[in-house]
Amino acid sequence: xxxxxxxxxxxxxxxxxxxxxxxxxxxxxxxxxxxxxxxxxxxxxxxxxxxxxxxxxxxxxxxxxxxxxxxxxxxxxxxxxxxxxxxxxxxxxxxxxxxxxxxxxxxxxxxxxxx
Amino acid sequence: xxxxxxxxxxxxxxxxxxxxxxxxxxxxxxxxxxxxxxxxxxxxxxxxxxxxxxxxxxxxxxxxxxxxxxxxxxxxxxxxxxxxxxxxxxxxxxxxxxxxxxxxxxxxxxxxxx
Numbered sequence: 001x002x003x004x005x006x007x008x009x010x011x012x013x014x015x016x017x018x019x020x021x022x023x024x025x026x027x028x029x030x031x032x033x034x035x036x037x038x039x040x041x042x043x044x045x046x047x048x049x050x051x052x053x054x055x056x057x058x059x060x061x062x063x064x065x066x067x068x069x070x071x072x073x074x075x076x077x078x079x080x081x082x083x084x085x086x087x088x089x090x091x092x093x094x095x096x097x098x099x100x101x102x103x104x105x106x107x108x109x110x111x112x113x114x115x
Numbered sequence: 116x117x118x119x120x121x122x123x124x125x126x127x128x129x130x131x132x133x134x135x136x137x138x139x140x141x142x143x144x145x146x147x148x149x150x151x152x153x154x155x156x157x158x159x160x161x162x163x164x165x166x167x168x169x170x171x172x173x174x175x176x177x178x179x180x181x182x183x184x185x186x187x188x189x190x191x192x193x194x195x196x197x198x199x200x201x202x203x204x205x206x207x208x209x210x211x212x213x214x215x216x217x218x219x220x221x222x223x224x225x226x227x228x229x
Contacts, residue, residue, distance in 0.1 A: 034215070034216075041222075042221065042222075043208075043219030043222060044160070044206075044208075044217065044219045046215065046216035046217070049215045057215070059216060088158055090158075090160060103148075103150055103165050104150075104162070104217060106152075106161075106162075107159070108158065108159045109158045111158070
């Protein structure tokens with residue numbers, strides 16, 4: 001079965017500090033990978049998605065970036081955090097099969113507080 | 116543009132009773148999928164059920180069923196025989212063919228009372 005891991009689970013960082021959140025998927029190969037952010041009490045907003053190693057697409061302009069150095073590893077980064085970067089960050093994966101819109105499976109999330 | 120509307124910010128239901136969570140959507144795309152996710156207090160988004168726009172039958176997964184009315188653009192989630200563990204936020208989402216992002220509604224907080 002497939003498993004998706006995220007770490008750290010919680011993070012408190014000062015404004016202006018760097019950020020690195022990591023996501024790994026087990027039990028599948030060549031998945032689509034996604035980073036979402038959820039503001040308090042709101043739905044999710046897609047930040048980045050990747051269809052393969054080194055292939056990153058950004059949905060929202062911001063001071064965040066993403067990388068996919070390995071097939072099942074997805075990293076969310078920032079060089080300098082802003083207060084507005086606080087939120088709940090969720091990584092997700094989905095199958096890449098033509099014919100239907102497969103569901104996305106989410107990791108446990110990272111709660112980021114920028115102080 | 117796609118939009119999901121969940122008009123019930125909060126719902127209460129007695130244990131063992133059924134509950135319907137409302138979801139309406141707006142899209143000009145012909146091919147799309149509708150999804151329901153559960154988010155307990157731990158934060159993880161748990162996939163519950165999927166309905167394709169061309170599926171003629173309503174989807175069912177255990178105690179979950181999706182009441183899909185395409186002409187009305189609604190995709191309500193029905194939970195039968197509610198359990199205390201069903202207390203959580205529930206999000207309706209959609210994605211069209213060719214789009215990467217799931218579009219989420221604002222969610223409904225369900226509380227199951229003993």
